Amino acid sequence: MPVVNVQQARNCLSRLLAQVEAGEEVIIARRGEPVARLVPFNPPGQRKFGAMRDRIVVDEGFHEPLPEDELKAWEGC
Secondary structure, X not given: OOXXXXXXXXXXXXXXXXXXXXXXXXXXXEOOEEEEEEOOOOOOOOOOOOOOOOOOOOOHHHHOOOOHHHHHHHHOO
């Protein structure tokens, strides 16, 4: 993982971005102290409705009212 100073990063940003696109991480340092990390951007995927079906089980008591002590605990928040 290469470490470059801010001035080098300014002068070589295109090259650094190419390295990151290739999967490498780059550390940017100010006066020798790491301050930032360039990593490949991975956008979140499209959510699929029902993706958790058969993985989550809702107890039959889910819709039942909460006991008084739990209700009072929530009201204290």
